[in-house]
Amino acid sequence: MRKMDSYDIARLAGVSRKTVQRVLNNAASVKPATRDKVLRVMQEHHYEPNSAARQLSSRKANTMGLFIVQDKPLYTLHTDDLFYGPIIGAIISRCAELGYTTLVSVLDLSDIESLFSMYRQKSIDGGFIVSWSDLRPVIDRMAVAGFKVGLFDEGFYHAPEVPIPHLDNRRSARDAARYLLELGHRDIGILTGDMNNFTAQERLKGYTEALRERGIEPAESRICYGQFTEEDGVRAVERWLAAGDLPKALLCSNDLMAYGALKALSGRGVSVPDDISVVGFDDLLVSQYTYPPLTTMKVPRVDMAVHVADCLVALVEEREPPAPEQFVASLTERQSCAPARPARGDRQIGH
Amino acid sequence: MRKMDSYDIARLAGVSRKTVQRVLNNAASVKPATRDKVLRVMQEHHYEPNSAARQLSSRKANTMGLFIVQDKPLYTLHTDDLFYGPIIGAIISRCAELGYTTLVSVLDLSDIESLFSMYRQKSIDGGFIVSWSDLRPVIDRMAVAGFKVGLFDEGFYHAPEVPIPHLDNRRSARDAARYLLELGHRDIGILTGDMNNFTAQERLKGYTEALRERGIEPAESRICYGQFTEEDGVRAVERWLAAGDLPKALLCSNDLMAYGALKALSGRGVSVPDDISVVGFDDLLVSQYTYPPLTTMKVPRVDMAVHVADCLVALVEEREPPAPEQFVASLTERQSCAPARPARGDRQIGH
DNA sequence: CTGAAAGCGCTTACAG
C-alpha cells in the first residue's frame, strides 16, 4: 500500500512493465486474460500512473487551458457570464471526452503574461480564450511563439490557423427581421452592437437585407448604435420615446440590450408586445424570466463550443481538423412579440 | 532558443543552478544584483521551469481540483448554474492568488471515480466539490483515502476536517421574516426547501422564531414544503390560490422557488407587491430581471468561496487554518415587497 | 516482439 509504481504492478501481475504500459494505453496486443489480470492488480492497489511523470517523459500535458478574461471597461465577464457560462461547461466536458483535463484561469487583460506562462511551463498543450475584447495583439504573439489557441468571438479576429466557430450572423439577423416582417411589422428598428465588431456589422447587414427584400429602406432614425450593453437598451428606448418616435418593433443585437429596452419600456408604461415587439439575440438564461419573457434568436453556443474544442484538440494532436461548420441562430418564441395591429393605411395581418 | 533548462540559465547567468532555483523560489539569500541578472537571462530566453518536472520531483501539484457535479434528478447544475457560477470564479481566482492552478471537471454523480483518479494520479493536491446532492458517502471514502476536500453546501455534511463555509441560515431567515413583519405583515407564509437538508431546516426555524417573537404562531397552512426548485414555487402558489387562502407575504427559501411563485402569481393576475409581498433567498443574477425585481436575502457567496479556498489551501500545506467565519445573508431590497395594507381588524403600520 | 537503459527537467537530501 505504500509507494506503488508501474514496476510493482508488473511484478505483482507477473508481467513486464511494457505490458502494464500497453494495458494503460489500451493497446490491442495484450491477451484479454493478461489484460484483466493487470487491471485487477491495479485496482486492488489503487494504482494510477503518476500524471507528472507521464507529462514529463512524454512531453505532453494532456491538458488544455481555458482563459476567461475579465474584460475591463465595457463588458464585465465572470465565470457566471450569461453568454459564456454554458460554453465553459461544454468545453470542459468535451475536452474530458477527448482525453484532456482543463486548467481554468481567470485573467485580467492587463496581466496577460500568465497565459504565456502556462504554455512555457508546458502545463498545457493548447488553450481557449474567452473574451469580448479585441485580442488581436495577444493572438499574434501566440502565433509567433507557436502556441495553439482557440477563440470564440469572431468579432475581431479571423485567421485560418486559429479555430473560431463561425456563426452566420447575417443570416441569423435576417431571420429575426423576417419574423417581425411576417408578423406584419413594417416599422422595425434595430439596436446594433459595437460597430468595430464584425459580428455587430453582420447583424446590421442581415436586418437591412431583410427589410429591403420587402421593399423597405431602413431609415437612419430606425438604427440605434449601441455597444452590446444593457444600458444601451435603456438609452435607445429613452431617446426614441423622447422624440415621440418609438418603432413598432425592435431587433436587439443581443439579449443584454433587449433587457435594458424591456426595463425602460416597462418603466415608461409602454406595453410589450402590445405597443412594441422586441426580439433579442443569444438566448441567455435570463430571457425566460424577463417581463415579458423574451423572444430571441438562440445562438447554439454549446454546439459551437464542442466544435472549437474538436478543432483545437485536432490541432494539438496534429491531425486533420474536422470539417468547418456554419452555425445559425434559431428563433425561440416567447412573449415579447405580437402581430402588428392595423393602423393608418397599413394592411391587416393575421386572424 | 532550443531547449532551455535551469542548467542553461545558470551557465548563461554565470551562477550555480542552486542560485537559479533560489531566484525561482524567491529565496531571500540571493543578492539583488545576482537576482536581477538571473531574471534577465530567464526573460531573454523565455525560460520558465517545467511544471511537470517540478511536480514530479517535489511531489506537489500546486493544483486544486474543482468538481462540478451534475446533480441528477432534482437540481441540474451546470457551470452556468446561477448559484455556483460566481463561486467557481472566486475559487479559481483565490487559488491563483495562493499559488495554485485549478483543474476543473464536470462530473456525473454516477461516475464519481474520475474524482478519485485525479488524486491518485497526483494531478491535484486537494479538491473542491460543488453539488446540491448528498455527498456523504463520497466524502467518507475520501477521508479514508486521506484526500483533502472542501465543500459548499452544509445541507448534508458537517465535519471538522472538511472545510465548509458556514452561513447562519437561521439568523438570515429570521432577518428576512422580520423585514416582512416590520412592513406590517402578519399573514406570512414560507416555502421551505428539501427538509432532509439542514439548510432548509434552519431557514424554517428562523422564520418560525421571527414570527413567535411577535407572538404569531405559524399555522400549518402557512408552511409549504418544497424542494428548492422553481416548479415548487409554482405549485405552492397554485395550491394556496385554489384554496382561496393566499398569504399576504411569502418567504421563499431560495430564489428559484421565488421565480416560480412570481410566474404563477403574475399568470393568475395577482399583483406583487400589491396583493402579496415576496422575499427570496440567495440573490441570483436573475433576481434583478424578474417582474417585479425580487427583494431577496443576498448570500455572500464570493466571500464564502474565498474562505473555503483559504481553508483548503491551509489544509494542503499543513498550516493552521484561518479562523472559522460565520456568514450572514443581507437584505437586498428591490420591488417585490410593500407595506401591509390595513384590513379587517389589523393594526395599521407605517405612514 | 521483448527487455534493459537512458532520459524527461526539475528538487531534495547529502556530503564537503
Add this chain to the structure above:
DNA sequence: CTGAAAGCGCTTACAG
C-alpha cells in the same frame, strides 16, 4: 553556505 549526485515515475528510443 555550496556543489554534485541521486531520485521523482514514467516513456521512449535502442539493442537484442
